[in-house]
Amino acid sequence: MVNPTVVPKPSSPRSCALDYLRAAITVLVVLLHAILAYPTWGRFNPTDYVHTAPVIDPITSRAFDLFPALLNNFFMALMFFISGLFVWKSLAKKGAASFLKDRWRRLGISFVVSLAVIMPLAYYPAFLLTGAEENVLSYWFGWSWNSGPAWFLSMLLGFNLLAAIAFRVAGQTRRAVPGVLVMQPGAFFLALVALSGAGFMPLMAVFGPLQWLEWGPFVIGQACRLVLYAVYFFAGVAVGAHGLESTFLTHNGPLSRQWRLWLIASIGAVMSLVVALGDVRVDPTGPWMRPAGWWLLGSCMVLYSATLSMTLLALSLRFVHARYRWADNLSDNAYGIYLVHYPFVIWAQYLLLGSSMPATSKALIVFSVSLGLSWGTSVLLRSIPSVRAIL
Numbered sequence: 001m002v003n004p005t006v007v008p009k010p011s012s013p014r015s016c017a018l019d020y021l022r023a024a025i026t027v028l029v030v031l032l033h034a035i036l037a038y039p040t041w042g043r044f045n046p047t048d049y050v051h052t053a054p055v056i057d058p059i060t061s062r063a064f065d066l067f068p069a070l071l072n073n074f075f076m077a078l079m080f081f082i083s084g085l086f087v088w089k090s091l092a093k094k095g096a097a098s099f100l101k102d103r104w105r106r107l108g109i110s111f112v113v114s115l116a117v118i119m120p121l122a123y124y125p126a127f128l129l130t131g132a133e134e135n136v137l138s139y140w141f142g143w144s145w146n147s148g149p150a151w152f153l154s155m156l157l158g159f160n161l162l163a164a165i166a167f168r169v170a171g172q173t174r175r176a177v178p179g180v181l182v183m184q185p186g187a188f189f190l191a192l193v194a195l196s197g198a199g200f201m202p203l204m205a206v207f208g209p210l211q212w213l214e215w216g217p218f219v220i221g222q223a224c225r226l227v228l229y230a231v232y233f234f235a236g237v238a239v240g241a242h243g244l245e246s247t248f249l250t251h252n253g254p255l256s257r258q259w260r261l262w263l264i265a266s267i268g269a270v271m272s273l274v275v276a277l278g279d280v281r282v283d284p285t286g287p288w289m290r291p292a293g294w295w296l297l298g299s300c301m302v303l304y305s306a307t308l309s310m311t312l313l314a315l316s317l318r319f320v321h322a323r324y325r326w327a328d329n330l331s332d333n334a335y336g337i338y339l340v341h342y343p344f345v346i347w348a349q350y351l352l353l354g355s356s357m358p359a360t361s362k363a364l365i366v367f368s369v370s371l372g373l374s375w376g377t378s379v380l381l382r383s384i385p386s387v388r389a390i391l
Contacts, residue, residue, distance in 0.1 A: 054126035084236025125350035199227025208288030336378025
């Protein structure tokens with residue numbers, strides 16, 4: 001008897017392992033934002049609430065003190081890598097001009113809508129917590145035009161522009177990357193650590209692990225990770241340029257066969273980062289003073305990001321083979337969920353402020369409600385043909 005929840009594997013060259021991994025990262029983004037109201041170290045700054053967690057609940061839990069750092073130190077880098085995998089193939093198919101037009105429609109329009117509508121709606125509860133009494137219209141006109149989580153869209157758009165320029169300038173050298181780097185996971189890992197570390201450590205020394213860069217309404221991202229994210233994105237572009245079927249990103253390739261090794265390595269990377277975070281005291285409210293051992297923390301962050309990324313890729317390639325309708329639906333709506341989830345998260349945290357239930361219960365409610373409502377909203381929006389072309 002055929003399981004009705006399983007969908008036969010399509011003839012499309014797209015990998016369900018990569019599609020589902022991208023969707024899983026989106027779910028982790030929602031989870032991260034859902035729990036940020038509940039760590040014991042959270043602080044609400046009424047004069048600058050767009051640069052802190054918009055809502056901080058008086059009921060907190062130490063269970064959430066470490067988890068945000070463990071999530072934040074790998075999943076966006078992996079998202080940039082996955083985002084780069086199909087860039088060169090798309091450039092070769094469409095040409096640079098059509099590719100950039102498509103990227104603007106998908107990323108640029110989404111960024112503008114997020115900046116003008118979604119983020120003001122998301123930050124309004126934080127505005128109310130400052131004690132301000134202005135009405136919604138006055139609030140909107142006084143909005144700081146901060147992009148919030150939409151920083152990812154603007155940075156990804158910038159990386160795509162650089163990729164298009166590289167394609168126009170050196171399109172015929174797409175295989176200039178040595179084959180060993182895209183066929184052997186170990187070689188790729190070492191190159192990823194070396195290149196991302198070379199870009200990360202100097203910026204870590206200057207800005208520390210927490211400072212964000214901004215340019216007008218554009219939140220560029222955490223300053224120390226700017227080059228690291230670029231390395232991961234263009235590493236994805238380089239792998240994709242060879243064709244995934246010719247790299248380690250195949251279901252029966254060397255990476256999937258080494259999943260046990262990478263899982264053990266990831267446990268070591270997690271333990272190393274936890275120890276480094278405990279030894280190096282970082283004051284999130286004060287200026288970066290480069291405490292003793294900062295270089296150890298930075299090195300552990302680089303290794304952790306690369307190791308966790310390789311491990312999740314290995315596990316996905318090894319165990320994710322069949323397609324499921326619910327997972328395909330989640331994957332199809334992952335971009336929409338990322339785009340619209342933040343208002344649901346912040347409003348749910350705000351409405352639970354008066355509740356006396358434990359922080360863990362509140363976090364679970366916020367996560368479940370936000371994921372469900374953002375998923376449903378994305379499904380509704382994508383039922384509109386013009387919106388579906390974007391989302």
